[in-house]
Amino acid sequence: MNISLSSMLLILLILTTPILISMTSLMKSINFPSYVTKSMKYSFFLSLIPLALFTYFNTEYMIISWHWMNMESMKLTVSFKLDLFSVLFLSVALYVTWSIMEFSSWYMHSDPELNRFIKYLLLFLITMIILTSANNLFQLFIGWEGVGIMSFLLISWWYGRTDANTAALQAMLYNRIGDVGLIMAMTWLCLNSNSWEMQQILSLKNPDTLPLLGILIAATGKSAQFGLHPWLPSAMEGPTPVSALLHSSTMVVAGIFLLIRFYPLTSNNNFILTLMLCLGALTTLFTAICALTQNDIKKIVAFSTSSQLGLMMVTLGINQPFLAFLHICNHAFFKAMLFMCSGSIIHSLNDEQDIRKMGNTMNLLPFTSSCLVIGSLALIGMPFLTGFYSKDAIIESMNSSYTNAWALLITLVATSMTAMYSMRIIYFVTMTKPRFPPLITINENFPNLINPIKRLALGSILAGFIIFHNLPPLNIQILTLPWYTKLSALAITILGLITALELNNFTTLLSNKKPLGFSSFSTLLGYFPTIVHRITPMKTLNMSFFTATNLLDLVWLEKSIPKFISTYTINASKIMSNQKGLIKIYFLSFLISLMIIPILTLV
Amino acid sequence: MGAHLARRYVGDASVEPDPLKMPSFPPEYGFPERKERVMVATQQEMNDARLTLEQRDYCAHYLIRLLKCKRDSFPNFLACKHEQHDWDYCEHLDYVKRMKEFERERRLLQRKKRRDEKAARVARGHGDGEVGPEVAL
Numbered sequence: 001m002n003i004s005l006s007s008m009l010l011i012l013l014i015l016t017t018p019i020l021i022s023m024t025s026l027m028k029s030i031n032f033p034s035y036v037t038k039s040m041k042y043s044f045f046l047s048l049i050p051l052a053l054f055t056y057f058n059t060e061y062m063i064i065s066w067h068w069m070n071m072e073s074m075k076l077t078v079s080f081k082l083d084l085f086s087v088l089f090l091s092v093a094l095y096v097t098w099s100i101m102e103f104s105s106w107y108m109h110s111d112p113e114l115n116r117f118i119k120y121l122l123l124f125l126i127t128m129i130i131l132t133s134a135n136n137l138f139q140l141f142i143g144w145e146g147v148g149i150m151s152f153l154l155i156s157w158w159y160g161r162t163d164a165n166t167a168a169l170q171a172m173l174y175n176r177i178g179d180v181g182l183i184m185a186m187t188w189l190c191l192n193s194n195s196w197e198m199q200q201i202l203s204l205k206n207p208d209t210l211p212l213l214g215i216l217i218a219a220t221g222k223s224a225q226f227g228l229h230p231w232l233p234s235a236m237e238g239p240t241p242v243s244a245l246l247h248s249s250t251m252v253v254a255g256i257f258l259l260i261r262f263y264p265l266t267s268n269n270n271f272i273l274t275l276m277l278c279l280g281a282l283t284t285l286f287t288a289i290c291a292l293t294q295n296d297i298k299k300i301v302a303f304s305t306s307s308q309l310g311l312m313m314v315t316l317g318i319n320q321p322f323l324a325f326l327h328i329c330n331h332a333f334f335k336a337m338l339f340m341c342s343g344s345i346i347h348s349l350n351d352e353q354d355i356r357k358m359g360n361t362m363n364l365l366p367f368t369s370s371c372l373v374i375g376s377l378a379l380i381g382m383p384f385l386t387g388f389y390s391k392d393a394i395i396e397s398m399n400s401s402y403t404n405a406w407a408l409l410i411t412l413v414a415t416s417m418t419a420m421y422s423m424r425i426i427y428f429v430t431m432t433k434p435r436f437p438p439l440i441t442i443n444e445n446f447p448n449l450i451n452p453i454k455r456l457a458l459g460s461i462l463a464g465f466i467i468f469h470n471l472p473p474l475n476i477q478i479l480t481l482p483w484y485t486k487l488s489a490l491a492i493t494i495l496g497l498i499t500a501l502e503l504n505n506f507t508t509l510l511s512n513k514k515p516l517g518f519s520s521f522s523t524l525l526g527y528f529p530t531i532v533h534r535i536t537p538m539k540t541l542n543m544s545f546f547t548a549t550n551l552l553d554l555v556w557l558e559k560s561i562p563k564f565i566s567t568y569t570i571n572a573s574k575i576m577s578n579q580k581g582l583i584k585i586y587f588l589s590f591l592i593s594l595m596i597i598p599i600l601t602l603v
Numbered sequence: 604m605g606a607h608l609a610r611r612y613v614g615d616a617s618v619e620p621d622p623l624k625m626p627s628f629p630p631e632y633g634f635p636e637r638k639e640r641v642m643v644a645t646q647q648e649m650n651d652a653r654l655t656l657e658q659r660d661y662c663a664h665y666l667i668r669l670l671k672c673k674r675d676s677f678p679n680f681l682a683c684k685h686e687q688h689d690w691d692y693c694e695h696l697d698y699v700k701r702m703k704e705f706e707r708e709r710r711l712l713q714r715k716k717r718r719d720e721k722a723a724r725v726a727r728g729h730g731d732g733e734v735g736p737e738v739a740l
Contacts, residue, residue: 056677058653058670402622405612469680472673473666475657479691480698 004050004082005063008133011043011090015126022119032115033105036122040098047091054087055470062135073194081135081198084474085260085325088467089132092329095459096249096336097125099452103340104241106448107347117157121245124150128250132257137186137196140258144182144222147251148175154246155238167234174231178221178255185214202264212272215262216279223255223309226283230529232306233290236298240343243298248305248339249332256312256324263321274404277317281407281414284310286526288417293522296353297342297429300421304379305335307414314411315394318401322474327390329467333459334378334386340453341372345429348442355428362430364442367450369430371457376422378460380493381415386464391415395489397478412492419496427504618716620708628711662693 018036021027053059061082068076080086101121108114124147131143148171156168188211189196193204219225224232235247246252259266259276266272284307291303308331315324345361345368346353362369374385381391395415398408444450515523524530611619620627631637644663652667669686676682 052678056674405609466680473658473669473690474655476660476694477691480695480702 002061004053004061007046007049008063008080008082008090009065011046011094012126012129014039014043014046015122015129018122019119019126022115027115033101033118036118037098037101037105040094040101044091044094044098047087047094050082050087051091054082054084055472058472060084064135074190074196076138076196077136078139079135079197080133082133084471085257086133088325088329089257090129092332092463093125093128093132093250096332096456097121097245099455100241100245100336100340102448102452103244103343104239106446107241107343108239117154117239117241120150120154120157121241124154124246124251128254131254135198137189137198137201141182141186144179144218144254144258147246147254148172148179148222151175151235151246151251154242155235157239157242158237161237164237167231167237170234171231174224174228175221178218178228181214181217181221182258183214185211185218188214198261202262204265206268207265209269209271212262212266212269213275215258216272216275219255219259219313220279221255222258223252223313224283224306225255225279225310225313226286229283229287229306230525230533233294233299233302233525236296236302240298240339240346243302244336244339244343247302248335252305252309253312253328253332256309256316256328259313259316260321260325260328263316266316267319267321273317273319275317276313277404277407280310280313280315280317281404281410282310283307283313284414285410285417286310288414288421289522290525291421292417292424293519294421295356297345297355297358297425298339298353300355300425301335301338301342304338304418304421307418308335308379310414311391311394311411314398314407317407318397318403320394320397320475322471323390323394323397326467326471327394330378330386330390330464333456333463334375337371337453337456337460338375338379340456341368341375344368344444344449344453345372348440348444349436350440352436355425357435358429359432359436360430360434361442364434365444368444368453371453372430373426374457374460376426378464380419380422380497381489383490384465386460386462389464389468392489393477396481396486399485399488400478400481412488415489416492416496416499419493420500423497423500424504427501432508618709618712620705620712622705625708626704627708632711661697662690665690665693 018032018039021030021035022032050061062079063082064077064079066078068078070076101118104118104121105114108117111117127143127146127150129143131140131147134140134143152168152172155171156164158164186196188208189201192207193201195201221228232247232252236243238247266276287303287306287310291300291307294300294303308327312324312327312331315321315327345358345365348361348365348368349358352358378385378387381387381395383392395412398411401408521527610616630639640661642661642663644659644667648667649659649663652663652670654663654666658666665686669683669690672683672686673680
């Protein structure tokens with residue numbers, strides 16, 4: 001067996017060993033968080049072997065490790081696919097998770113259940129690896145549901161808070177709506193292609209739109225696209241390491257990853273491409289608008305994540321799956337770092353998350369603020385940082401594609417808004433005067449905090465450059481552009497930055513006026529939660545109340561038999577008791593029927 | 604050049620080519636000595652290099668050279684600048700050729716429209732200095 005396959009299996013073994021140890025009494029005798037962090041580190045370095053070999057040989061591998069069962073003519077196996085997507089994502093996910101595990105040991109050090117928290121994060125990572133390296137839809141579905149379950153458990157980590165429980169349920173329900181799409185696609189493929197293996201599915205010639213629509217719905221749920229997006233900002237109720245790992249770098253990209261896996265089928269279906277483009281454009285603009293007026297630092301970053309996921313969907317809509325994947329990998333670095341910097345600031349300010357009560361952290365937390373600025377610059381696509389290599393390429397491809405002009409235009413507007421809310425975070429958090437109580441001990445001098453942020457900062461600066469230059473040339477790059485198209489991304493970003501700086505400066509000088517109507521659209525998240533979260537449950541509960549009381553209790557148990565009988569007998573007795581005793585006429589009335597019957601028979 | 608299809612939304616869309624329905628004029632119309640473009644890389648070479656379908660275009664020979672250079676210079680990912688430039692320049696020239704085809708299509712459509720309008724005017728008897736028989740008689 002060659003070294004790539006051995007490395008992959010060894011990585012899985014290294015990652016599952018702590019889970020097994022946690023079920024024995026050995027866990028009490030070791031420093032579990034430190035042990036798991038080291039396992040992550042070794043797994044990451046081990047994952048560089050298949051990555052290097054893939055870069056050199058450009059050969060995909062498939063490991064079929066266990067044949068589970070045969071369902072009539074369908075074979076269910078545990079099989080892993082080591083292609084560009086799974087190999088590169090594995091390394092990126094392990095690097096980011098290594099940093100987040102180390103950060104968690106600082107952030108959650110006062111939590112009595114820290115070991116269980118680390119175990120949950122590790123379980124999540126294992127299910128994520130199962131999802132990304134799955135060679136058949138059944139295994140992918142196992143990973144898909146696994147990440148959903150771990151997301152639920154981790155969002156509701158502080159289960160004493162009602163908001164946390166509500167957010168976890170919300171995440172579960174919205175993801176479940178998306179899962180219906182995935183199950184629909186799996187059912188169609190089971191019935192029509194009789195296989196769940198990726199090789200056979202991807203070699204289908206022009207399948208129906210239905211399975212692709214199912215996959216798109218699944219991606220809409222998991223990757224928080226418009227319509228099924230409210231769970232992502234609500235998921236910020238969980239601890240910051242959870243937000244950094246699940247809700248920025250890994251779990252939320254699972255939907256986009258699934259669509260990337262299916263790119264040979266979607267690239268030939270114009271309807272699905274248009275749908276992805278329009279949905280992605282709408283998502284990126286809507287969530288960017290919502291992020292503009294948020295005051296919770298984690299919610300701003302969450303909406304930013306949703307906006308970037310919309311951008312990835314747009315990239316898939318213009319038929320550039322490899323660019324979308326590159327953006328997934330680059331985005332993981334700086335978004336995880338933004339969350340970790342937020343966590344550092346929040347903890348230092350005694351769990352204050354409102355940016356209006358922060359300020360001047362560049363003097364008090366210089367390292368964290370610098371990394372926050374680096375992460376924000378990478379996010380807005382500053383030339384030659386990590387985000388630039390994918391984001392700028394996406395916008396250039398968009399500008400030179402000939403699809404829906406409306407979608408392209410609003411994506412440009414959303415790009416400008418990305419710069420605006422990033423500038424807003426930097427202005428309110430790192431600049432101006434401090435707005436928090438003075439009796440706070442601010443200290444960032446912890447190796448468990450500094451080292452992971454440092455690693456991700458290096459990733460945010462260099463990862464894009466390294467990945468871009470090492471990737472094999474997979475599709476034709478868009479190089480021929482007029483100068484105004486080439487510089488459009490940079491121009492609108494700078495415009496967004498300057499606008500935001502000006503407006504934020506105004507907030508310190510002008511008096512408060514009644515906000516415009518547009519402001520309430522943004523503050524109330526487009527009225528989407530207000531409408532959807534109230535109307536549907538109210539209607540459902542009203543209907544169930546009506547069914548239970550009126551239909552079941554009142555009609556079936558009362559009106560149908562007992563009250564019907566009593567009403568009938570009362571009415572009958574009223575009619576009977578109103579008789580006047582004209583017996584002779586009553587007998588003569590029999591003659592009428594005797595006459596009618598022969599007339600009817602003759603007719 | 605026709606890189607952006609904004610003119611299909613603004614202005615007369617009937618003289619703007621539809622990229623999905625090109626070419627609508629014969630390729631040698633106006634170019635009697637035009638020869639069909641020939642691919643330099645053979646099918647066997649592309650199969651051996653395991654190029655994907657999208658990569659098998661008129662610049663595939665440069666791509667094969669680039670892939671060979673990358674394999675030979677691994678792990679130095681900063682090498683192969685010349686081969687990269689050659690491939691990128693070939694793709695750029697291919698793009699320019701496609702845009703020139705687009706522009707040619709656009710101008711031919713405009714000419715066709717002008718000719719159709721002139722023929723319609725002549726048929727109605729409003730040609731240049733000409734009078735229709737129903738008007739003259």
